Amino acid sequence: MFDRHITVSRTDDPGLELPAATRDRLKSRFPLGAARRMTQLGMIVGALIEELAPTGEDALIYASSYGETRAIEEYLASFPDASPTLFQTSIHPSAVQQGAISRKRSLREFFPLAGAPAELIAPALSVAMTNPAPRVLLVGGEERGTWLRELGLASERTYAFALALDRAPASENASTVLGSLTLSPSSAEEPGALSFSQWFDLLHQRKPWTGEIGSGWRLELRWST
Amino acid sequence: MAESLSTAPSIRLRESGCLTAYGDATATWQGLLSGRSALRLSAVQGPDKPDLVPLALRSDDALFETIPPRWHRALPVAFASLRGQGWGTPRRPVVVTSSNFGVGSLHGYARSKDPGHLPYGVPFDSVHALRTAMEWGPSVTIFSHACITAHLGLLHGTRLLQAGVADDVLVFSFDFLSPFVAGGFYALKILNADFPTPYQEREIGSIGLGDGAAYAVLSRTAGDYRIEAQSIYNEMFHATSNQPDGSGFATCLREVANQLRGRRVWLKGHGTGTLEAGRLESAAFAEAFPSAPLVGWKGGIGHTLGSCGLVELAITLEALKARKIPGTVGSSRPTMQSTVALEPFDASGFDAVVCASNAFGGAHAAFLLSHV
Numbered sequence: 311m312f313d314r315h316i317t318v319s320r321t322d323d324p325g326l327e328l329p330a331a332t333r334d335r336l337k338s339r340f341p342l343g344a345a346r347r348m349t350q351l352g353m354i355v356g357a358l359i360e361e362l363a364p365t366g367e368d369a370l371i372y373a374s375s376y377g378e379t380r381a382i383e384e385y386l387a388s389f390p391d392a393s394p395t396l397f398q399t400s401i402h403p404s405a406v407q408q409g410a411i412s413r414k415r416s417l418r419e420f421f422p423l424a425g426a427p428a429e430l431i432a433p434a435l436s437v438a439m440t441n442p443a444p445r446v447l448l449v450g451g452e453e454r455g456t457w458l459r460e461l462g463l464a465s466e467r468t469y470a471f472a473l474a475l476d477r478a479p480a481s482e483n484a485s486t487v488l489g490s491l492t493l494s495p496s497s498a499e500e501p502g503a504l505s506f507s508q509w510f511d512l513l514h515q516r517k518p519w520t521g522e523i524g525s526g527w528r529l530e531l532r533w534s535t
Numbered sequence: 536m537a538e539s540l541s542t543a544p545s546i547r548l549r550e551s552g553c554l555t556a557y558g559d560a561t562a563t564w565q566g567l568l569s570g571r572s573a574l575r576l577s578a579v580q581g582p583d584k585p586d587l588v589p590l591a592l593r594s595d596d597a598l599f600e601t602i603p604p605r606w607h608r609a610l611p612v613a614f615a616s617l618r619g620q621g622w623g624t625p626r627r628p629v630v631v632t633s634s635n636f637g638v639g640s641l642h643g644y645a646r647s648k649d650p651g652h653l654p655y656g657v658p659f660d661s662v663h664a665l666r667t668a669m670e671w672g673p674s675v676t677i678f679s680h681a682c683i684t685a686h687l688g689l690l691h692g693t694r695l696l697q698a699g700v701a702d703d704v705l706v707f708s709f710d711f712l713s714p715f716v717a718g719g720f721y722a723l724k725i726l727n728a729d730f731p732t733p734y735q736e737r738e739i740g741s742i743g744l745g746d747g748a749a750y751a752v753l754s755r756t757a758g759d760y761r762i763e764a765q766s767i768y769n770e771m772f773h774a775t776s777n778q779p780d781g782s783g784f785a786t787c788l789r790e791v792a793n794q795l796r797g798r799r800v801w802l803k804g805h806g807t808g809t810l811e812a813g814r815l816e817s818a819a820f821a822e823a824f825p826s827a828p829l830v831g832w833k834g835g836i837g838h839t840l841g842s843c844g845l846v847e848l849a850i851t852l853e854a855l856k857a858r859k860i861p862g863t864v865g866s867s868r869p870t871m872q873s874t875v876a877l878e879p880f881d882a883s884g885f886d887a888v889v890c891a892s893n894a895f896g897g898a899h900a901a902f903l904l905s906h907v
Contacts, residue, residue: 312698375657375659376657377679385715386642386715387645389583389642389645389646390580390584390718391722392580392718392719393722394719394722397718397719397720397722398723398774398895399774401634401681402634402680403679403680404774407771407895407896410771411771414771415771416769416770416772416783417768417771418768418769419767420680420769421680421687421691422678422680423676423677423678423679424636425675426659426660426663433676433677436676437691440695440698440700442694461644461653463656495700497625525628525673525674526626526628526674
């Protein structure tokens with residue numbers, strides 16, 4: 311059984327917001343001029359990570375089923391004269407790297423995951439909860455695609471979340487504990503009942519949840535406020 | 536400072552294998568040992584762009600996406616011993632690592648509008664197709680962190696075993712080339728008409744790309760080899776270049792060097808053939824492991840991208856078993872450091888090997904491999 315306290319929880323739910331609107335909304339959160347070159351996913355993920363006040367010794371676990379959808383779409387459109395900028399932007403986990411590089415913020419451990427929307431949260435939590443770092447940042451998100459979405463190969467909505475997970479906050483900081491996560495091995499092998507977007511909605515609405523999440527794991531999410 | 540794996544117990548490597556343009560792990564080791572490169576000049580984007588670049592492909596097919604993709608036809612045959620056997624169940628989970636997955640199929644669809652490409656284009660769909668073909672259960676974790684991805688799979692697998700939540704872990708990686716990735720590296724101008732010469736001083740750097748797939752089975756107690764001192768560092772300095780002082784390489788390797796305890800090592804570097812990264816990497820190796828011989832094999836097999844860490848681990852294991860280490864295929868003097876080994880050498884006299892990979896974003900990974 312693995313336990314972590316949730317000490318920071320942030321979500322962004324822009325839904326159908328267009329990238330240009332996201333840029334206007336969030337550009338002040340990045341170094342001058344940086345947002346001009348960032349993707350929508352990079353901006354919403356990067357802005358939330360900054361609210362966690364990351365340090366170089368935090369472990370960052372990042373999950374996204376589809377990753378840099380729009381960069382992939384535009385990169386493919388650039389053929390046969392492939393765009394070097396769109397190529398590097400399309401590579402997972404560019405969304406996190408865009409913000410971190412703009413701030414020159416190094417990280418010791420960084421685990422970027424992919425996975426089907428119905429199956430992603432179990433491995434993401436197992437990576438986060440088995441990491442030995444005192445503080446683990448669990449971050450994820452999707453951006454709404456265009457033609458790939460119409461083919462069922464991209465997210466319908468844009469959203470992102472960021473959690474700071476601590477092992478044992480000092481007693482003087484107990485008031486900062488927002489909730490907790492308990493992950494337990496389970497004999498259930500089939501995919502669980504918690505999709506990636508449902509997980510986001512639980513965090514966004516701060517709702518508790520208990521049950522099988524698939525891949526042999528059971529989750530208990532509790533909120534103290 | 537956070538506990539790193541280098542302070543945690545080691546883990547056993549029970550078995551490994553790979554598939555490259557040469558063939559399986561034994562054929563790849565033999566090919567490298569002979570000094571023969573598997574790289575051939577090929578059209579960078581198949582029929583759409585005839586510019587020639589060095590690619591090490593598994594077959595004579597041009598870089599043209601097929602339905603099903605080349606990797607989907609090749610992997611279940613090459614790794615038939617991994618089919619079923621309870622892999623993908625909670626006690627025997629699978630970790631799939633790649634940087635490309637089936638993304639070439641998206642290029643195939645964009646070019647032809649044939650919907651037959653679509654079931655393979657998104658990373659999780661490609662893994663689902665692989666999982667079905669390999670008869671694996673759903674306990675599968677997918678990592679994607681460019682060219683250090685395979686190292687993340689080894690590290691997470693180690694943690695699952697050390698936490699006691701798994702009995703064995705299969706780490707599996709595949710990266711087959713496509714116009715999507717070859718076109719991208721060509722656009723960045725680091726893939727060009729020249730063949731790669733890792734760690735060689737010359738005026739213009741170049742890389743070669745290669746098809747690659749590999750696996751490693753990790754166990755707490757079974758296996759003749761031990762993986763330890765797994766180290767990762769992400770400098771986040773620039774999307775495609777490193778801190779000019781080499782501190783990113785040094786920070787990662789320091790963790791491994793601190794665990795040597797007097798053991799004599801040789802070094803399996805990343806060595807793609809780019810000049811700046813090659814100089815920084817070889818200098819960091821020379822600083823952390825003075826006089827240890829350094830080899831890089833991408834002049835022979837090409838850069839197998841997110842799979843390179845696992846592919847080159849399988850070759851390393853083959854070399855350790857045969858006690859003969861292939862040299863740096865394709866390179867000649869002058870080299871960036873005097874410790875670069877161009878010719879094969881005997882493994883006798885060494886206790887362990889440091890295996891390292893690097894990636895976009897200034898990501899670095901390394902570990903120590905030794906006989907138990």
